[in-house]
Amino acid sequence: TPAPAANFIKNIVEADLAAGKHAQRHWAGHPGTAADHAAAPLDAAKIRTRFPPEPNGYLHFGHAKSILLNFGLAQAYGGRCHLRFDDTNPEKEEQEYVDSIIDAVKWLGCSWEQAGETNLYQASNYFDWMAQFAEYLISAGHAYVDSQSADEMRANRGTLTQPGKDSPFRTRSAAESMDLFKRMQAGEFPDGAHILRAKIDMASPNINLRDPAIYRIRHATHHNTGDKWCVYPMYTFAHPIEDALENITHSICTLEFEDQRPFYDWLLERLAEGGLLQRPLPQQIEFSRLNLTYVVLSKRKLIQLVDEKHVEGWDDPRLPTLVGARRRGYSADGFRLFMDRVGVTKNDSLIDYVLFEDAMREVMNESDQRRVAVLDPLKLIIDNYPESQFEDCAVTNHPLHPELGTRTMPFGRELWIEAEDFQEVPEKGFRRLFPGNKARLKYGYIVECTGCDKDENGKVVAVHCTYLPDTKSGTPGADSVKVKGNLHWVSVAHAYPAEVRLYDRLFSVPAPGARREGDAPELERNFLDDLNPASKTLITAQLEPSLKDALPEQRFQFERHGYFAADRVDSKAGAPVFNRAVTLKDSWGK
Numbered sequence: 070t071p072a073p074a075a076n077f078i079k080n081i082v083e084a085d086l087a088a089g090k091h092a093q094r095h096w097a098g099h100p101g102t103a104a105d106h107a108a109a110p111l112d113a114a115k116i117r118t119r120f121p122p123e124p125n126g127y128l129h130f131g132h133a134k135s136i137l138l139n140f141g142l143a144q145a146y147g148g149r150c151h152l153r154f155d156d157t158n159p160e161k162e163e164q165e166y167v168d169s170i171i172d173a174v175k176w177l178g179c180s181w182e183q184a185g186e187t188n189l190y191q192a193s194n195y196f197d198w199m200a201q202f203a204e205y206l207i208s209a210g211h212a213y214v215d216s217q218s219a220d221e222m223r224a225n226r227g228t229l230t231q232p233g234k235d236s237p238f239r240t241r242s243a244a245e246s247m248d249l250f251k252r253m254q255a256g257e258f259p260d261g262a263h264i265l266r267a268k269i270d271m272a273s274p275n276i277n278l279r280d281p282a283i284y285r286i287r288h289a290t291h292h293n294t295g296d297k298w299c300v301y302p303m304y305t306f307a308h309p310i311e312d313a314l315e316n317i318t319h320s321i322c323t324l325e326f327e328d329q330r331p332f333y334d335w336l337l338e339r340l341a342e343g344g345l346l347q348r349p350l351p352q353q354i355e356f357s358r359l360n361l362t363y364v365v366l367s368k369r370k371l372i373q374l375v376d377e378k379h380v381e382g383w384d385d386p387r388l389p390t391l392v393g394a395r396r397r398g399y400s401a402d403g404f405r406l407f408m409d410r411v412g413v414t415k416n417d418s419l420i421d422y423v424l425f426e427d428a429m430r431e432v433m434n435e436s437d438q439r440r441v442a443v444l445d446p447l448k449l450i451i452d453n454y455p456e457s458q459f460e461d462c463a464v465t466n467h468p469l470h471p472e473l474g475t476r477t478m479p480f481g482r483e484l485w486i487e488a489e490d491f492q493e494v495p496e497k498g499f500r501r502l503f504p505g506n507k508a509r510l511k512y513g514y515i516v517e518c519t520g521c522d523k524d525e526n527g528k529v530v531a532v533h534c535t536y537l538p539d540t541k542s543g544t545p546g547a548d549s550v551k552v553k554g555n556l557h558w559v560s561v562a563h564a565y566p567a568e569v570r571l572y573d574r575l576f577s578v579p580a581p582g583a584r585r586e587g588d589a590p591e592l593e594r595n596f597l598d599d600l601n602p603a604s605k606t607l608i609t610a611q612l613e614p615s616l617k618d619a620l621p622e623q624r625f626q627f628e629r630h631g632y633f634a635a636d637r638v639d640s641k642a643g644a645p646v647f648n649r650a651v652t653l654k655d656s657w658g659k
């Protein structure tokens with residue numbers, strides 16, 4: 070695999086490595102205080118990154134960017150990347166999501182098992198540390214228990230232009246706050262009665278520094294810690310601590326966390342001052358999130374699409390989830406190529422879906438064997454070819470890889486061809502079958518079209534032709550007759566009729582739900598109104614016989630059509646059904 074392209078995060082990492090910033094870090098293999106770490110050996114990992122999903126939904130294409138970036142950096146620089154379930158919120162998380170995240174990360178080819186370390190973590194395992202750190206902050210005068218109501222707190226927070234107002238409880242003694250925080254933990258108070266806040270600056274121009282909440286009372290059962298806790302840390306408090314306890318060197322996140330960085334640094338500095346964390350501290354670095362045309366990449370919208378049954382579940386091949394991508398037949402290497410091309414920047418941009426599809430095509434063109442499939446079958450009858458006689462034609466498995474050899478396809482008197490390969494009255498420039506014209510049946514013979522049969526409505530139901538016996542592909546006579554048209558076919562007697570799903574874009578406009586030029590000022594658009602009604606077409610195709618043995622998830626290029634994968638859910642042994650991942654060329658809008 071080629072080295073990923075340069076980007077500003079790589080520059081930061083390289084500068085840190087050159088300066089030896091992390092060379093003296095100790096690695097205990099488990100969370101610990103600065104003293105615990107100092108007793109441990111030096112960290113063999115040059116850098117540590119992490120991918121920290123909240124297990125409250127399925128991963129989407131945007132997460133793939135973060136996964137490939139974090140695991141890619143670790144791999145490129147002799148580091149480790151941790152998979153961490155950010156499960157500090159007791160109410161929203163489920164095992165189903167944990168399992169699907171593990172599958173998706175593995176599918177992308179990333180591993181948290183590196184150099185004998187298994188770096189799979191759960192943030193909820195740090196609740197003891199977090200509570201201890203919160204108590205330290207109280208004792209050092211950096212946190213206090215606030216007993217204002219939620220409304221009072223909101224009113225006193227101020228605005229972007231107006232400073233906030235100190236809470237009357239801000240001057241509470243450390244001893245009183247400590248007593249209250251202990252009693253919060255003991256379950257003495259109902260939800261919302263008190264809250265623990267960092268004591269920073271209610272007049273800060275950055276609202277995130279106006280005494281942010283760090284611990285709240287929540288009488289809820291947690292999927293990992295059960296009923297042990299009735300106080301839970303806020304995300305902005307928990308996340309920097311998780312990073313520090315895991316020895317993360319570069320904590321990479323999306324731009325919406327930029328305003329949180331001052332608090333991230335403030336918190337870790339206070340804890341390091343107190344001797345609770347080793348230095349150097351993790352550094353938060355923000356990059357712009359992936360936005361793609363024709364899809365939505367927000368958990369909330371994806372949940373709505375699934376819950377309201379606009380799609381058939383989280384793994385619907387039309388959804389931009391990673392389970393959906395896998396089922397559709399997209400390639401993990403294609404994701405890697407696409408993300409390399411998109412790059413890592415701090416500029417928000419909307420990436421054209423065509424770029425994604427082109428990366429997929431490029432990877433699949435190289436990796437996928439060719440097969441023959443007739444998607445819109447019309448019968449071709451070769452009147453001068455003996456009935457019940459068949460012969461083998463040699464077919465190349467991969468034109469770019471002759472070493473992959475050939476296979477055979479049976480040829481006979483009756484073949485399926487694409488309906489569009491015959492025109493009774495040819496339009497200008499049409500070079501395939503029409504009465505009087507000759508064309509090549511690829512890998513087989515040259516045939517001359519003689520006419521067609523029609524039903525009572527005038528619909529063509531069969532095409533007739535005669536073949537030129539000396540013109541078989543691969544024989545000396547193959548070039549004796551020159552023809553311009555070339556078509557694919559499968560033997561009627563041998564074809565495997567299969568269900569094939571032709572997927573198209575889920576939305577019919579580039580920015581679903583966004584206002585468009587000319588919209589009346591009062592018009593509010595809903596992304597659901599932009600769903601493409603023709604995003605899925607079911608057909609019965611006639612496939613070459615060998616495709617009957619395709620295994621779930623096996624993918625092929627169907628010649629002239631695109632890349633198709635055997636569906637991993639609905640395929641049965643000896644009876645695969647196929648999903649179109651992507652067409653050969655961009656046909657959108659044509």
Ligand code: ATP
Pocket residue numbers: 120121122123124130131132134135321322323357358359360366367368369
């Ligand atoms: P969403 O915003 O879609 O609800 P999330 O950010 O809540 O997703 P998390 O599970 O918290 O999802 O995210 C895990 C990691 O993936 C975070 O580091 C987050 O920044 C990153 N991530 C999420 N969406 C994108 C995106 N579109 N592009 C790049 N990284 C993303």
Ligand code: MG
Pocket residue numbers: 123
């Ligand atoms: Mg989140």
Ligand code: MG
Pocket residue numbers: none
């Ligand atoms: Mg988010």
